[in-house]
Amino acid sequence: MRSCIILCGGRSRRMGQDKGLMILDDKPVLIHLLGNLDNLVDEIILVLRDKKQVCSYQNLINDDKTLQEDHHPQIQLVTDLEKDQGPLLGLLTGLSHIKAGGALVLPCDSPYVSRYFIKKTFEKIEEKKVLAMVPQWPDGSLEPLHGYYHKKCIPIIDSILNRGLRDVRSLFNYIDVDYVGVEILDPEKTSFRNLNRPQDLK
Template identity: 45%
Template sequence: MKSVIILCGGRSKRMGKDKGSLLLNDKPMVLHVLDAIKNIADEIILVLRDTEQIESYNTILNHRNMSLKAVADETKDGGPLIGILTGLSYINSDYAQILPCDSPFISKDFVVKMFELAKTDDFDAIVPVWNDGHIEPLHSLYKKSTIETIEKLISKEKRNVSSLIENLNAKYVPVEILDKTNMSFQNINTIKDFKDI
């Protein structure tokens, strides 16, 4: 089973808005991500901030014919590590691909390659890495068994996703192998990012 967790719980401090519901080419950004994983994922967990955000997203997701479950973060505004923990606790498979809802240019090829890598190696995480060593923890694939490590980090007040990866047996894969265009890793964080597209 191929599980995908989409993190959409955060509210952009720079935009002051819910990024997943922002329109890009007349379509909410979260739907761009969902379209990229259509016919690839068997199970989709959409992690949102709270029940109020779930209700607002029900309108957006109303016409999507996908096996999708919207869940609220275990801790409201707890950050992406809490979102990963929440999502992993709901999946029925051994691992899940994490995707942020503010990366509307994720390619199907990228997601397919990540799942192919998950079949061939026994790692806790598969992490895209840039030439300069910068990693993409919110475009990574994690085993469900990493829940225990996440809980330990949170108990020590460590909320950085990079801290999680440092504590895992991770396989680092160059981004150019996963997506030659690098577009899968482009985030929309500011109004200027919209204007630059």
């Protein structure tokens, strides 16, 4: 099975800047995340807000020598089909560009995503016949931006967007979803740690 990752970029109001470009341990957050994906997937689609953000991210990628090596998957940078329309449109944009049958979606502000999580997610999805697989915490809360989505979701997402809905969770009302415990996909649970406050960089 061809494996694909969709990375969703964005700007944080709390952080006051583009989270993918923030420096963590002397490296941009995006570079940390891309390094974790090395040798694990066939393609990476980076969904960004506009051409200005594409330019910033492309320069970042071009400046990192390890990302230019042959063993690293191809990275395709694309812009949202419409600007500032929320994560569901970002998912639609990403799925519209992939060659694989589906993709694991990750936010650009998750530098601690583990290689175990990536491998386990693709391993589990091969066993399933559902259109989506989403991590779930013991209290029932979900991690939709750490989930796997099949390309067959595209027309359903398009229909939902036409109704004015923008949240990825709204998709779950219309498709079969396999909810998998976060401890199964990542026993350490570090993959779900996001950078939402300045102190998270320390």
